[in-house]
Amino acid sequence: MNTLAVVFNAEFLRRVRSRAYLFGTAIGALLVLLVAFLPSLVNHASSNATKRIVLVGPPALTVPAQRLLDPDFEVVATLPRLSAKPTVAFLDAHHAGAVAVLARSGDGLHVTVDTRDPSTFPSSFASDLGPLEVALATGTSPQAVAAHLKVPIDVRDVAGRFENAGAADAAKGAAYLFIILLYLAVLLNAQAILTSVTEEKTNRIAEVLVSAVSASQLLAAKILAVTATGFVQLGVWIAIGFYAGSTLTAGVTQGDAGASAGPLAISTGEILLFIAFFLVGFAQFGVLYAAAGSLISRTEDIGSVAGPLVLPVVIAFVLAQLGVQLPNSPVIVASSFVPLIAPFVMFTRIAVTPIPAWQIATSLTINVVVAIGLALLAGRIYRVGLLLYGRPPSLRQIVATLRA
């Protein structure tokens, strides 16, 4: 077994058995579930709270209104009139979130709604009752008006990227999810490299290791091992995401195109590109964190070097978020070529809009070349830094040491 494989195995096992890794994976999994299920949970809670209503008014109004409100609202009771102003106790008694009093006003309709929380009362209530208002004013039947108000609109994508608006929304959802996962994976695992290198240096294991393994092999094995653990982590999260997606898809009604596309509506090609950018991004951050770890001698100093290194991750995260909405804005397009940031931003663009192949190839090439350059530089820093003890060296000292 070659030394690289020995160190890789040991690093991989040590990492996946660590509490920090297991905890991070669990947190990420929870986040995925939260992103997948929170909207429906909120909707569900919201429907329970505010979509159960009591209609009050003459049957000439409440009967057509009930038809128009279905299925957005559940009418739990209809009453001809109220004896007093509705109270919370009244709503509790009817297990309702709101009371809507319907009355004629001139040749139209006037509605008064008493609800527990006016801020969460669905705006669709007014649009649902719109046909009734028109019907009263024109003397037509509400159903006929409602039928005429349903204008069939097909929103089409000229680039042929998405079948419909729902698919585009699903792609955005997937992009958001992947940005969060990449952000989490980079932060958790790059931080792990930093801690591991610093610990080995602090407790002098590094000296024993570099007497048997070359520093570049040691660094490479560490980066590979942490990348592999990142992949395992990501695999778990994606599997959970797909599971959540399929569960949601099974539960939605036909015609809800956005939801039926699933929260991870993404092609195999895009997944491969995501893996490529993930690898490149991981390698770039990994070597930087390892080099930084080799420059400090005490675990207490980890924060002082981790802070500046988190900055590009955060910038990339923010730009990627913007990229979901504005994938072709000049700033976003430019940043999709910038090393350290591109792995986040380019993937986001790929997920939400058609990108010319040359842009993807150029970005990937630039970032691979930079990753190799960073690895060579980090290798030198790592080799020298492993035996530097005392206070963290200044930038000038690092440059001088590298030139020596």
Add this chain to the structure above:
Amino acid sequence: MGSLVLSEVARSFGSVAAVRDISFSVPAGTTFGLLGPNGAGKTTTMRMILGILVPDRGTVRWDGTPVDLRVRRQFGYLPEERGLYGKLKVREQIAYFGRLHGVRPPNDVRRADLWIDRLGLTEYADRPCGELSKGNQQKVQIACAALHEPALLVLDEPFSGLDPVNADVLLACLRELQRGGTSLILSSHQMWQIEDLCEQFCIIAQGAVCAAGTLDELRASWPTRVVEVEPATPALRSMLDAVPGAHALPAASDATLAYELPASTDAAALLRALVAAGPVTRFARLEPRLHDVYLRAIGAAA
């Protein structure tokens, strides 16, 4: 088994010359003591032997070839400041370092178990190293350094921090490695242990060699010898006082005369003269200890 040769090795850190000019050779199977005060350059020299540091000047050769990674994997190293993965279990830790030096599974675990047994660590084999006492951690580290049966084992202050019982365990392990033909290079401030264990010595100060050789060779350059004579009669005292260059020393008891004499003094002729002067019940010519030789070499270099 091979031999190690250092030729005019030097290494600086910025403006500080840690090692200025060191040359010595360690023949195959020799136990070699590298001595010197703190900051003399011992650890830097050891790191250059192990390829952890590259010399600015000079060469380190093993069996006539430069020491590269392939050669280094035949070496073992016990650094002065001990380091183990605190969360890794004892057996796993020892086996891991064995694999790093080319011991393939399942031999890594088999040999780890042998060392665990030899060092009396059986009850800790499946415990994380961080839970062990300092002495037991040191034993684990020895096993990590020696599991692959190195051709050369470099030990930087192996006895520091060990209680007498554990120091004896370590000494026994080192003797076993000696018998197995492993070359040992060790630094230590415990002179009696190193004197007992090593066959050759190199005393360095301020990054340069100030004395080297076997203990007999080092003693040969010592200018005086101490003689002890009993009983402490006036006749014997006046005879010793008459030896050119003799100095009386405080004796261990009133019945003993102790004198420092030039090394060139003919001990046999002196004994005959003393016997002629009166009855002699004890005559001892004491050789200088490593400690004395060391202090003198360091003092001369200062």
